Amino acid sequence: MKEIKIGILGFGTVGAGVVEGLQKNGALVAGRTGIKPVVAKIADLDTTTDRGIVVPEGVLIPDAMAVISDESIDLIVELIGGTTIARTFVLEALKQGKPVITANKALLAEHGVELYKVAQENRTGIYYEAAVGGGIPILRSQRAGLIGNRIESIYGILNGTCNYILTRMEREGLPFDEILADAQKLGYAETPPDLDIDGIDTAHKTVVLASMAYGAPVPMSAVSAKGIRGLSGEEIANADALGYRIKLLAIIEENEGKIELSVEPTLVPKNHMTALVNDSFNAVFVKGDLVGDTMYYGRGAGRLPTASAVIGDIMEAAADKVHGVGTPVGITMMLQKDELEYCAAGDIEKRCYIRLAQGDLEAAAAILEKHGIGMASVEETTSVILTQRAKESSFVAAMAELGDAVRLRIEDFEEKG
């Protein structure tokens, strides 16, 4: 049987999960694929902390560059995170012609173009299934099963931390700050939590999904991103009474050649599958012109779910190496065009939920009408207005006149006319 020697950079939660997963199921994987995965070296500055995993003497070393340069090692798994030394190590591995497996969405969103091009120049690949949707094989579905489709839209619940917080706020009726603090204590949210709760992590993943769907590097600046920070329990209760739940939703949509990229807390109908995506689960809805609506659901983070995705990539990189594939589709797909055309933030059409701080609904109606925003329904007791579809720029102008009011997007997942 062929053997593939793996070098892992970063022996934290996910690194230890990958080693545990391969110890547990390595023989099963070898039987299925005909290739035996062997963890040859692990690099981490901390070589002493007990990760609950036993590795043979000499496997865990502090020097990442030594692992990359070790000629016996076939592929490199980057699980350090961040965009500084991770970038240096990934570039070095690629320049040595070694395939890289990574779960690092920030790195791909910030430096993807550079990395994909270096991979291509060196006839090797980057494999990054674990960067989006944790254990869900969503990128693989996009670049293989759905390869024949023009992608019409992608909707995603992509951040487990935000979804966990929203689910608990809804179930327990407690305020955002309290749930966030508890989530940090339990390890479901990081300190500081900004990347997650301000929507940046979701925007990183949106960039990766959109790049693959439309074949060109997408800059972070193309995404209009808002997070869930400070969301009030009142919104969750009002949404519930109106038949909606609130999710941090990524929206990727092509209309007449222009691509909309949004991340924002959004009201979704309770009878739509998004509303059943709870706790730290993720889900991605992909609509293709041939296949129609599809959906992929699973754990968006966590030690073993992420390890599952990393191991899938390791075995694909291993097979590609054995067969001399060179640069895989996951790289060539990202580099088809130099740039894309985006829908300006102000031009994005949406429905909205607006809650007035002061309850003068008549005055509010007049302001909305002035800005060409139709009303779909009005709740007098809660001072909530659900609008018709209108442009973001109209909402921004109306909100400036409405005074203290809260606005959230509504997504009904209906065909647009």
Added chain:
Amino acid sequence: MKEIKIGILGFGTVGAGVVEGLQKNGALVAGRTGIKPVVAKIADLDTTTDRGIVVPEGVLIPDAMAVISDESIDLIVELIGGTTIARTFVLEALKQGKPVITANKALLAEHGVELYKVAQENRTGIYYEAAVGGGIPILRSQRAGLIGNRIESIYGILNGTCNYILTRMEREGLPFDEILADAQKLGYAETPPDLDIDGIDTAHKTVVLASMAYGAPVPMSAVSAKGIRGLSGEEIANADALGYRIKLLAIIEENEGKIELSVEPTLVPKNHMTALVNDSFNAVFVKGDLVGDTMYYGRGAGRLPTASAVIGDIMEAAADKVHGVGTPVGITMMLQKDELEYCAAGDIEKRCYIRLAQGDLEAAAAILEKHGIGMASVEETTSVILTQRAKESSFVAAMAELGDAVRLRIEDFEEKG
């Protein structure tokens, strides 16, 4: 750019869909993958009917063997269906070392072992994503993204016709026979409808999923299959009142090395995602030991959704051919062991819904107790009993004494102790 020449056998609904899909998105696919797909020949006995698709003069011919033997053709797409001439053609193509793409679940379930072995002997592959779940990339997820996982269970809604009928019975409150007749008129059900509504088609797909999950050919006889024929609207209404919907559910589950394979109409909780899978949609829930719960959803049939899966396979087979992969993982995974151990039908544990024809609930309770079946709840007005978990053999024995009664499985998707 590399070119791959495709020979299609069968120019029916799906065949025409594949040609349409490639005409529409062929350039897009070529840009993404670096391989240009070219439909070189199509074989169909009927060369005159208008399929709404224009193909160049000389492409459509009546002789399938001529297409298979054409040396310029790289791969064969079998879309004839059935298990007789389709088998002959697939075997012939494989013996000539040509990869075969097929959507034919009956062929795989009945003759899979033979075909996989012939593919392996000839160092080529069969690609069959479209055989299960229509456009959903479920098999690809299983054999790539989830390759590192031991599969604990798979639950599937796998037959679009049954799901369409059940959804309409529920929405319209009309009887089974009436909806079936209408579904046949609308082309959602075939005439005769037996393969679909008696659960055979779902069992075929169950065999393919289980073979891949557990690495050995699974005989059809290992599946306990019941369909939805004659299901009464009363059951749907009663289930609704109790918080359930009825779905034709395939269940694949490993317990202590023994595999359960069931297909039966099953009550699923309304707040579980299965309950939101409506119309002709399919969904597959896969639980892996690393990844945990995952779910895949999309159109389980239809011209373009199936074409989407076939085109995905064409491009994978093309890449494998270009890179000289030989026998792909989709074949080696099916041939790891010679046989598996199955849970006997009578030993399968489940909860049930029982509706008595005569309303003597006390006598019924005594019978159930005698057979060791606990009751979870009793609905006096409808004479419905929901039971605790018990063995199928106990239910069979109790039913023999209960007289005229209806029994359906309940699946709560909870962890079993």
